[in-house]
Amino acid sequence: MSSAFVPAATAGFATGLSLIVAIGAQNAFVLRQGARGQAVLPVVAICAASDAVLIALGVAGLGAVVTAWPPALTVVGLAGGGFLICYGLLAARRALRPAAGQALTTEGTAAGSVRGAVLTCLALTWLNPHVYLDTVLLLGSVAADRGSLRWVFGFGAMLASLAWFAGLGYGARLLGGLLSRPAAWRVLDVLVAATMLALGAMLLLRAR
Template identity: 85%
Template sequence: MNSGILPAAGAGFGTGLSLIVAIGAQNAFVLRQGARRQAVSAVVGICAASDAILITLGVAGLGAVVTAWPAALTAVGLAGGGFLTCYGLLAARRALWPPAGQALTAGGAPAGSARTAVLTCLALTWLNPHVYLDTVLLLGSVAADHGSLRWVFGLGAMLASLTWFAGLGYGARLLGGLLSRPGMWRALDALVAATMLAMGAALLARTL
């Protein structure tokens, strides 16, 4: 076995984890879905699979293609900024005027649309320019430094993504006791609203 495989995989895992752990729009959404116990497997799967696709593109060297099309990133930034702002306003409304039945019960969260959760997760993932910058450009460039082991580095980054989102989505169920009180849901929605609105405003400010 090549002695550099484990270090390359470990470097990929550490680099990938460092890029996704920070609280962001995607993480806030996964946390909320996990706490609601709603479409958790689908949401975790979408996030991990999307990262795997983008990391693969980055390791394959497609970062140059992304940088060659700045207009594409601008369009994604406008769409993503608008979407995040709208979602943040909806979360703020829930925090200020929580809907009936907001608190969790012993049987789980109030019924909701899994389709809506999936579409929202896809939008939060693919309409965020930072996803492309972090995975395709940054991870891709770091992977290139590992030469023939760049794919091992990429696999390590993919494993980090899967580990993080699975831990966040399924681990959020442990908050069920706390979220049995409507006040805690309002606090969580306030956090989601602040995160989404801040990121949406930042995206629009940089894009316009």
């Protein structure tokens, strides 16, 4: 094993982790799904796999192509902003008018809930321009500086994504005692709504 392998992978892990840890629409959704124990595995898998694909594209040089056609980010920004605002409004409605059974339960998840969670997760991931800016452009440009070790750097970033989303999704269950109270879910939904609405508005303003 090359002496430069571990430092490059470690740098990729640290860089990737620093970009995804900040609370955002995707993290808020994974936290909510994990706390409720609903479709955790597919949601975590989608987030980690999507990041892996985007990081690989960035390392391969797709960032230069995206930069050459700025309207691409504008289109994604408009679609993503509109989606985040709609999701934020739904979270605000849940906070204002919580449905029966809002507290955390251990019952199985219906197929429809899994399907809805998967579709929402895909939208939150692929309609967010920040995902492309962070993973494709930023990580891709940093990886390029590693030269022949750029894929090692990228692999480290992929591991960071997998570790973060798995920890967030499954670690949220540790809050089960707290989230067994409906009032706690109202607070969480308020935070989710505020995050989604703020990010959605910001995306729409930047896409203009």
